[in-house]
Amino acid sequence: MTVLDDTAGAAASGPTAAPAPADASPSTSRLRAERVVLGYDDRTVVDGVDLQVPDGRVTVVVGANACGKSTLLKGLARLLRPRGGTVLLDGRDLHRTPTREVARHLGLLPQSPVAPEGITVGDLVARGRSPHQRWWQQWTPEDEAAVERALAATDVAALADRAVDELSGGQRQRVWLAMALAQETEVLLLDEPTTYLDLAHQVEVLDLVSELNAREGRTVVMVLHDLNHAARYADHVVAMKDGAVVAEGPPAEVITPALVREVFGLACVVVPCPVSGRPLVVHQGSAR
Numbered sequence: 001m002t003v004l005d006d007t008a009g010a011a012a013s014g015p016t017a018a019p020a021p022a023d024a025s026p027s028t029s030r031l032r033a034e035r036v037v038l039g040y041d042d043r044t045v046v047d048g049v050d051l052q053v054p055d056g057r058v059t060v061v062v063g064a065n066a067c068g069k070s071t072l073l074k075g076l077a078r079l080l081r082p083r084g085g086t087v088l089l090d091g092r093d094l095h096r097t098p099t100r101e102v103a104r105h106l107g108l109l110p111q112s113p114v115a116p117e118g119i120t121v122g123d124l125v126a127r128g129r130s131p132h133q134r135w136w137q138q139w140t141p142e143d144e145a146a147v148e149r150a151l152a153a154t155d156v157a158a159l160a161d162r163a164v165d166e167l168s169g170g171q172r173q174r175v176w177l178a179m180a181l182a183q184e185t186e187v188l189l190l191d192e193p194t195t196y197l198d199l200a201h202q203v204e205v206l207d208l209v210s211e212l213n214a215r216e217g218r219t220v221v222m223v224l225h226d227l228n229h230a231a232r233y234a235d236h237v238v239a240m241k242d243g244a245v246v247a248e249g250p251p252a253e254v255i256t257p258a259l260v261r262e263v264f265g266l267a268c269v270v271v272p273c274p275v276s277g278r279p280l281v282v283h284q285g286s287a288r
Contacts, residue, residue, distance in 0.1 A: 029053050030090050031076060031106075031187055031219065037084035038068070038075045045071040047243045048085065053187075053236075056217045058210065060230040063240035064264055069223045070111060070191050072240070076221065077108040077189050089187075103131035107185035111192050113176050115164040121175050122160035125150055128182035150182035153208060169196030177205060181212070188212075190222040194229070202226075206233050227264075231255050231279040239263050255279040 029052035038046040046068040053059055053076075061069045074080040075087055078094050087094040094102060107128075115124055128150070129143040151157040154174040159167065164175060173196050180188060190209065194202040210233055212218050224230045230237055230251065237254040239247040241263050247254045260268045260281060267284040 030055055031088070031221075033072070033076065033085065033087050035085035036072075036075055036082045036087060038071050038080055038082055040071075044083070045243050046075065049243075049245055051076075051238065051245060051248075053219060053221055055219050056213070057235040058213050058220045058222070058233055059236040059238060060234035061221065061223045061238045061240060062225075062227060062230050062263070067240045067263075068243040069240055071243075073108070073189050073191050073221065073223055074110075077106060078102055079108070079110075100131050103183075105185060106187045106189070107180045107183045108189045109176055109180045109191060109193055111195060115172075117165065119164055120160065121156055121162055121164055121167070121178075122147070122151070124164055124175060125156075125160075125178045125182050128179040131183065146184055147182050150178040153181055153212075154178040155204075170198065170201050173197055174201070174205070177208075185218070187219045187221070190220065192223050192225065194224070194226070202229070209233070227255060227260065227281045228273075231281070232273070232276055251279050255281065 031053040033049055033051040036046060036049045036051075037044060049068075049072060051072070061072065063069050071080065075082055076094075078087070078097075078099075081095050089097065089102065089106065094106075126143070126147050129139075129146060148157070151160060154177050156171065156174050156178055159171065159175070164172060167175065173193070177190075177193060180190070188209075193205055193209070197205060206229060209220055209222070213220050222233075224233075234251050237248065237251050238245055239254055239259055246263065247259055255270060256279075257268055257270055260266050260270070269282050269284065270279045271282060272278070273280040
């Protein structure tokens with residue numbers, strides 16, 4: 001994960017947000033992008049995107065490979081400065097706000113986090129508390145409790161004394177998620193959080209994220225490749241193609257056969273899931 005401080009981990013936070021009202025919509029948004037342009041070197045990847053992240057809800061960004069999903073998330077996380085437009089948090093330009101202040105409100109789990117060599121699970125998760133530290137007060141009982149809660153929530157407490165580089169890919173992913181949770185940010189950005197996980201652990205992680213949202217009202221933005229996971233767990237879906245947002249809204253309105261064909265080049269039928277009632281995508285083959 002990438003701490004918005006110096007640690008290669010998640011960015012960190014402040015007090016937990018209150019649950020959003022039932023009628024929350026994109027018009028209620030602490031985090032938003034206005035005509036944002038993002039890219040690398042001379043290549044533009046995200047071009048003029050407007051996005052309002054609904055407060056207290058789970059937003060999932062979907063799209064084909066290289067469409068700009070992760071680049072957009074980096075812009076929202078202050079890891080990539082816009083070439084044009086603005087990212088705003090609580091009405092302030094995110095990229096003009098001090099790093100530590102941002103890190104108390106906004107957390108990120110990137111795709112390929114790198115842990116310091118030899119660091120233990122407990123020490124890595126504890127680094128999630130760094131934005132809360134002061135030179136005169138390095139560690140508090142509140143910090144200890146936050147770390148313990150995060151370790152327990154991600155089922156890695158038994159690994160606390162193990163070196164991170166000794167763990168399996170799935171275990172490491174849960175440890176990085178624990179670090180993000182220990183930061184207790186009001187807004188949590190997750191870039192493909194199910195990477196390296198088998199199906200059972202994918203569901204566990206997504207259930208955990210959903211529970212955090214429901215219980216604590218945390219605003220979550222996730223990039224996911226699996227459309228059925230997106231449909232199952234999202235309150236708000238953002239579909240991207242070629243660096244632009246082509247559709248957004250509730251899963252039932254966004255995840256349609258026409259959208260799947262346009263964005264993924266895949267012929268499909270969409271039926272109600274027999275368990276959740278959410279859209280369920282059944283592919284019929286390539287539409288290209």
